[in-house]
Amino acid sequence: xxxxxxxxxxxxxxxxxxxxxxxxxxxxxxxxxxxxxxxxxxxxxxxxxxxxxxxxxxxxxxxxxxxxxxxxxxxxxxxxxxxxxxxxxxxxxxxxxxxxxxxxxxxxxxxxxxxxxxxxxxxxxxxxxxxxxxxxxxxxxxxxxxxxxxxxxxxxxxxxxxxxxxxxxxxxxxxxxxxxxxxxxxxxxxxxxxxxxxxxxxxxxxxxxxxxxxxxxxxxxxxxxxxxxxxxxxxxxxxxxxxxxxxxxxxxxxxxxxxxxxxxxxxxxxxxxxxxxxxxxxxxxxxxxxxxxxxxxxxxxxxxxxxxxxxxxxxxxxxxxxxxxxxxxxxxxxxxxxxxxxxxxxxxxxxxxxxxxxxxxxxxxxxxxxxxxxxxxxxxxxxxxxxxxxxxxxxxxxxxxxxxxxxxxxxxxxxxxxxxxxxxxxxxxxxxxxxxxxxxxxxxxxxxxxxxxxxxxxxxxxxxxxxxxxxxxxxxxxxxxxxxxxxxxxxxxxxxxxxxxxxxxxxxxxxxxxxxxxxxxxxxxxxxxxxxxxxxxxxxxxxxxxxxxxxxxxxxxxxxxxxxxxxxxxxxxxxxxxxxxxxxxxxxxxxxxxxxxxxxxxxxxxxxxxxxxxxxxxxxxxxxxxxxxxxxxxxxxxxxxxxxxxxxxxxxxxxxxxxxxxxxxxxxxxxxxxxxxxxxxxxxxxxxxxxxxxxxxxxxxxxxxxxxxxxxxxxxxxxxxxxxxxxxxxxxxxxxxxxxxxxxxxxxxxxxxxxxxxxxxxxxxxxxxxxxxxxxxxxxxxxxxxxxxxxx
Amino acid sequence: xxxxxxxxxxxxxxxxxxxxxxxxxxxxxxxxxxxxxxxxxxxxxxxxxxxxxxxxxxxxxxxxxxxxxxxxxxxxxxxxxxxxxxxxxxxxxxxxxxxxxxxxxxxxxxxxxxxxxxxxxxxxxxxxxxxxxxxxxxxxxxxxxxxxxxxxxx
Numbered sequence: 001x002x003x004x005x006x007x008x009x010x011x012x013x014x015x016x017x018x019x020x021x022x023x024x025x026x027x028x029x030x031x032x033x034x035x036x037x038x039x040x041x042x043x044x045x046x047x048x049x050x051x052x053x054x055x056x057x058x059x060x061x062x063x064x065x066x067x068x069x070x071x072x073x074x075x076x077x078x079x080x081x082x083x084x085x086x087x088x089x090x091x092x093x094x095x096x097x098x099x100x101x102x103x104x105x106x107x108x109x110x111x112x113x114x115x116x117x118x119x120x121x122x123x124x125x126x127x128x129x130x131x132x133x134x135x136x137x138x139x140x141x142x143x144x145x146x147x148x149x150x151x152x153x154x155x156x157x158x159x160x161x162x163x164x165x166x167x168x169x170x171x172x173x174x175x176x177x178x179x180x181x182x183x184x185x186x187x188x189x190x191x192x193x194x195x196x197x198x199x200x201x202x203x204x205x206x207x208x209x210x211x212x213x214x215x216x217x218x219x220x221x222x223x224x225x226x227x228x229x230x231x232x233x234x235x236x237x238x239x240x241x242x243x244x245x246x247x248x249x250x251x252x253x254x255x256x257x258x259x260x261x262x263x264x265x266x267x268x269x270x271x272x273x274x275x276x277x278x279x280x281x282x283x284x285x286x287x288x289x290x291x292x293x294x295x296x297x298x299x300x301x302x303x304x305x306x307x308x309x310x311x312x313x314x315x316x317x318x319x320x321x322x323x324x325x326x327x328x329x330x331x332x333x334x335x336x337x338x339x340x341x342x343x344x345x346x347x348x349x350x351x352x353x354x355x356x357x358x359x360x361x362x363x364x365x366x367x368x369x370x371x372x373x374x375x376x377x378x379x380x381x382x383x384x385x386x387x388x389x390x391x392x393x394x395x396x397x398x399x400x401x402x403x404x405x406x407x408x409x410x411x412x413x414x415x416x417x418x419x420x421x422x423x424x425x426x427x428x429x430x431x432x433x434x435x436x437x438x439x440x441x442x443x444x445x446x447x448x449x450x451x452x453x454x455x456x457x458x459x460x461x462x463x464x465x466x467x468x469x470x471x472x473x474x475x476x477x478x479x480x481x482x483x484x485x486x487x488x489x490x491x492x493x494x495x496x497x498x499x500x501x502x503x504x505x506x507x508x509x510x511x512x513x514x515x516x517x518x519x520x521x522x523x524x525x526x527x528x529x530x531x532x533x534x535x536x537x538x539x540x541x542x543x544x545x546x547x548x549x550x551x552x553x554x555x556x557x558x559x560x561x562x563x564x565x566x567x568x569x570x571x572x573x574x575x576x577x578x579x580x581x582x583x584x585x586x587x588x589x590x591x592x593x594x595x596x597x598x599x600x601x602x603x604x605x606x607x608x609x610x611x612x613x614x615x616x617x618x619x620x621x622x623x624x625x626x627x628x629x630x631x632x633x634x635x636x637x638x639x640x641x642x643x644x645x646x647x648x649x650x651x652x653x654x655x656x657x658x659x660x661x662x663x664x665x666x667x668x669x670x671x672x673x674x675x676x677x678x679x680x681x682x683x684x685x686x687x688x689x690x691x692x693x694x695x696x697x698x699x700x701x702x703x704x705x706x707x708x709x710x711x712x713x714x715x716x717x718x719x720x721x722x723x724x725x726x727x728x729x730x731x732x733x734x735x736x737x738x739x740x741x742x743x744x745x746x747x748x749x750x751x752x753x754x755x756x757x758x759x760x761x762x763x764x765x766x767x768x769x770x771x772x773x774x775x776x777x778x779x780x781x782x783x784x785x786x787x788x789x790x791x792x
Numbered sequence: 793x794x795x796x797x798x799x800x801x802x803x804x805x806x807x808x809x810x811x812x813x814x815x816x817x818x819x820x821x822x823x824x825x826x827x828x829x830x831x832x833x834x835x836x837x838x839x840x841x842x843x844x845x846x847x848x849x850x851x852x853x854x855x856x857x858x859x860x861x862x863x864x865x866x867x868x869x870x871x872x873x874x875x876x877x878x879x880x881x882x883x884x885x886x887x888x889x890x891x892x893x894x895x896x897x898x899x900x901x902x903x904x905x906x907x908x909x910x911x912x913x914x915x916x917x918x919x920x921x922x923x924x925x926x927x928x929x930x931x932x933x934x935x936x937x938x939x940x941x942x943x944x945x946x
Binding site: 051096192284323 | 806807808809811812814815816821837838839840841842866868869870871873874875896897899900903904907911912914915916917918919920921922926929930933934
């Protein structure tokens with residue numbers, strides 16, 4: 001039998017272990033001893049062993065094998081064993097363990113024990129870990145103790161009752177009668193417990209709440225007694241008489257007075273008294289004042305009282321104690337919407353708190369400052385916020401920038417101020433702004449047409465200074481591309497003139513293009529801007545041409561594609577270049593395309609600020625805009641059918657692709673012939689492209705009947721030597737009344753140059769009936785010829 | 793109501809844990825870890841309040857020990873500071889110039905004292921004197937037993 005090591009000795013030994021491994025070894029040995037001890041049964045050593053086990057448990061080691069021992073020790077007759085047994089139960093047992101039920105009987109017995117200290121152990125344990133079942137079992141006992149016992153037990157029984165109500169709300173009725181009478185107790189402990197119990201009862205049941213409203217005068221009396229009483233050493237904390245009790249009573253009054261005029265009236269005087277007389281030089285007093293303020297703001301108090309409360313919070317803002325400043329700001333945050341003017345009076349102090357050392361205080365000050373921005377103070381507030389932004393901790397930056405933008409959008413006194421503010425933010429914290437800032441800013445700039453010259457100058461200068469802030473660089477590139485001509489003119493009313501040459505501008509853009517700091521999106525902006533400048537500058541077009549062609553072999557696919565397209569604009573479509581690269585139209589903020597990047601799904605790149613010239617038109621109805629685009633181009637004058645309409649089909653290339661659109665249009669007229677017309681369904685064939693060995697046509701199906709055509713499919717057959725490739729159709733439903741159409745592109749490869757023929761089988765459903773038909777096309781529409789069609 | 797009360801050293805070693813809500817062991821360990829990390833990371837002259845999940849965390853450092861508790865939304869943080877202070881005062885009265893070692897070697901007594909101050913997450917007695925008297929009386933009860941059994945309690 002190993003000699004029992006005293007608890008403290010064991011602790012010493014464990015602490016002297018030099019490594020984790022050594023400690024584990026010691027713990028293992030001790031646990032083995034403890035287990036052996038438990039098996040031995042009652043020999044007066046059990047409480048030592050359990051105490052040791054509890055220490056081991058606190059270090060983080062498993063101790064579940066002690067659970068039954070707790071149950072046994074609780075049942076013991078010795079006080080020392082009960083004490084440690086109950087402590088063990090609170091530490092090792094909770095309502096999820098089965099063993100916890102086993103102590104219910106012991107608790108029941110101990111609740112009626114002779115010694116109040118044993119009763120107290122039972123009450124404490126029940127309130128700490130009592131499960132719902134145990135609570136139901138023992139509730140009547142607790143209720144009895146609430147009524148008839150000494151104050152030591154009464155105060156514990158009330159808190160036990162609170163626990164029972166939290167676990168089993170239905171038992172609240174059991175305790176309601178006794179709760180009221182407890183308010184007449186003199187003992188502060190019991191009184192405090194009673195107030196907590198009543199608070200709990202009221203929170204659970206609105207009916208009970210009504211009942212307890214009648215207790216308001218009594219509570220007011222008690223408070224008055226505390227506030228005006230003479231010094232009582234037993235309950236005094238820093239000059240306040242029992243602040244714990246005061247705070248709980250104020251909290252209960254808050255619940256009782258909420259939304260109730262009578263109750264609120266009854267407590268008005270008291271609240272005024274507490275608010276004015278409480279000394280707040282120490283935490284205890286401040287705590288009471290804080291609770292008073294919360295109560296005043298939450299009940300139906302008179303306006304004078306509310307102003308008093310806000311002033312107290314304002315005074316708190318100037319307090320040296322950081323905790324009190326923090327508390328005051330959280331409270332002000334809650335009332336800033338309802339009592340806006342009152343809080344505005346303290347704006348200066350709040351703004352000063354932005355400079356506090358503590359991040360939590362800074363955060364609160366930021367929230368409040370943003371809530372206090374109004375049309376009247378926007379200029380001065382923005383100054384402060386911008387200063388804050390330059391020094392604020394990184395975790396607050398994005399919140400600050402979005403707050404600044406919201407405020408600027410709502411209250412900006414002028415467009416120029418707005419643009420300046422956003423530019424300032426981008427320069428200071430461009431990395432922490434939200435994604436939609438760039439398109440929003442661009443949209444703002446386009447609408448401020450009188451400021452284009454000023455804006456582009458400012459942005460150019462910012463760009464030359466620093467190209468690391470991506471959002472700023474993107475906006476700058478866009479503007480330079482768009483308004484480069486204004487930049488080169490040199491004069492601007494609102495800014496000192498600086499001579500900018502074409503080379504300077506192209507240098508700046510090239511720097512962005514080549515810098516490793518620029519993101520792919522930014523380089524896209526820069527490349528497009530360079531391209532746009534080709535129509536706005538006069539001397540250096542060749543330089544632009546060479547820049548663009550270099551990027552034609554860039555490894556970044558996006559950049560490469562753009563460069564190749566722009567190259568095409570230089571070479572093949574030079575006559576269109578000026579028109580394509582014209583000034584963009586002003587973006588209307590409410591147009592359907594102007595959602596956060598979600599333009600109509602057909603457009604491949606969702607970013608509406610990507611300055612693909614075609615996209616200006618594509619922001620709204622894409623189909624009709626294709627025609628508008630064609631109107632821009634002087635090439636064609638034959639009426640064109642709405643060519644491949646926007647499809648949801650992923651295999652067809654998107655109509656937003658510049659080259660595809662241009663590829664789809666021949667400068668020469670294109671013919672469409674109707675090859676089939678029956679029962680409302682009409683099928684047209686349109687020749688898209690024709691070379692010596694390849695023909696691309698589009699089959700267009702439309703429906704002029706009353707009912708929709710569904711399951712529309714086309715099958716085609718061609719002569720043996722011709723290779724046929726049918727692309728996926730745009731859909732298989734043709735709406736009635738000509739409201740829509742289905743198109744399908746067919747590519748015919750004719751290496752032997754035989755005469756092209758095609759047989760098409762049409763099948764569809766209409767009103768439930770399935771139809772099938774065949775059409776033979778003997779020759780395809782070409783420039784000079786007419787199609788000859790023979791329906792079979 | 794207070795959800796839990798923790799005492800830990802500057803090295804993050806747990807000296808006392810009182811839980812007022814039933815939580816599985818794993819959950820408790822995680823919370824202790826979170827609390828120690830969060831509180832120990834705080835710089836010296838910052839305020840004593842934190843937000844964690846939907847709870848308000850109030851902590852105060854006394855010499856080498858951090859006292860940390862978690863409150864619900866309607867609880868008064870400043871009062872919680874007073875509660876922590878009251879507990880320290882009681883420990884001080886009991887042990888006489890209490891230091892961390894006292895709490896380490898007499899952890900069960902620290903719990904007994906706490907159980908006279910708080911119950912079910914609420915304050916149970918507002919008079920310091922009353923609590924001190926109760927502890928003394930309980931200790932006496934234990935000692936009487938000891939004398940009778942002529943053996944030390946632990």
